[in-house]
Amino acid sequence: MRRLLPVPADPSALADREWSLDELADAYAYPARDGVWLRANMVSSADGAGAFHGRSHPLSSDADMRVFGVLRGLADVVVVGAETVRLEGYRPARARAAFAARRAAAGQPPAPPVAVLSASLDLDFSLPLFAAPAVPTLLLTGAGAPAERLAAARAAGVEVVVAGAGRDADPAAVLAALAERGHRRLLTEGGPEVLGAFARAGVLDELCLTLAPRVALGDAPRIMHGAAPPAEPLGLSLESVLEEAGFLFTRYRRF
Numbered sequence: 492m493r494r495l496l497p498v499p500a501d502p503s504a505l506a507d508r509e510w511s512l513d514e515l516a517d518a519y520a521y522p523a524r525d526g527v528w529l530r531a532n533m534v535s536s537a538d539g540a541g542a543f544h545g546r547s548h549p550l551s552s553d554a555d556m557r558v559f560g561v562l563r564g565l566a567d568v569v570v571v572g573a574e575t576v577r578l579e580g581y582r583p584a585r586a587r588a589a590f591a592a593r594r595a596a597a598g599q600p601p602a603p604p605v606a607v608l609s610a611s612l613d614l615d616f617s618l619p620l621f622a623a624p625a626v627p628t629l630l631l632t633g634a635g636a637p638a639e640r641l642a643a644a645r646a647a648g649v650e651v652v653v654a655g656a657g658r659d660a661d662p663a664a665v666l667a668a669l670a671e672r673g674h675r676r677l678l679t680e681g682g683p684e685v686l687g688a689f690a691r692a693g694v695l696d697e698l699c700l701t702l703a704p705r706v707a708l709g710d711a712p713r714i715m716h717g718a719a720p721p722a723e724p725l726g727l728s729l730e731s732v733l734e735e736a737g738f739l740f741t742r743y744r745r746f
Contacts, residue, residue: 509554510735512589515561518731519699519742521676527666529570529677530697531686532562533714540707541683541714545578550703554735562699564590566603566678568629568669572685573609576620581605583624600626603678606652606669607631608685610659612640616647629672631665633657662692684717690725697744698727704737 510518521528534550535541543549551559563569563584571581586601594601605620606629614621614630621628630644630651635658644651654668655661669677679685679695689695700714727743734740 510557510733512557512561512564515558516565516590516593518733519558519561519565521565527670527675527677528696529666529679529689529694530562530566530699531679531681531689531695532559532699532701533681533686534701534703535714536703536705536707536711538706538708539713540709540711541681542578542711543705543707543709545711547579547681550705550707551701552703552736552738554738554740555701555703558699558701558740560587561590562678563603564593565676567599567674567676568606568678569603570606570608570631570665570669570677570679570685572682573607573611573614574684575680575682576607576614578682581607581620583620583626583628586625597676602626604629604674606665606674608660608665610636612636612644614644616644616649621647621649629669631660631668633659633661659688662689662694666694681714683712683715687715687717690715691719691721693745695745697730697742700741700743702739702741 533541534547534555536550541547564587569584584602584605591601602625604626608631610632612632627650630649631654632651633655634653641651652668654664679689726746728746730742730744732739732741
């Protein structure tokens, strides 16, 4: 395991240490490589819950929200499932002055567009995410999506991207469609079924998982579910761990 940030010789110097946005941006920089890189960002309670009463925010913290903002600030596009959009009340990603220079140097717009994955297209296209984003929101679906909902999305001015021959978007086709639009540094924020589909398809390169010092109980889903399990567990390698206020910020890469 490698540490992303220097650790002082005196461990007491880490007391109440708050990682700065610049430190986090350097630590979470995308790999310098050609091709698409798909990163996921999720939070989990200590007992494995991916949400509390249907939402991830109760498991989060100020430090987790800083990491959340940094990962968005580095991404070309944010990919999210329709159910997460509905449950979490998604709004457009916003431009932040702290990342303006980095994004300009990388040839990125001031804020990343959001790309919503949906088979049914059962979404309210009058919401700000679709009606008033700084960068137009994309809608990713399959060729078998309901024709009337496709028409409604296009009538509302939403850019629809067909990525797959079935009703659902195909994970590999999603990455190819986004790459065609110049989006190669990808960030997905779930939900669990979306992450499960990407992992099962073998296209999820990196998992940024916040382990919260919280016990959720109940029957909340894990951070990934929905897909039938593979013959063997999918292997990951631990890249780094940061800690702040008892929260562990881990990074794993696919073998």
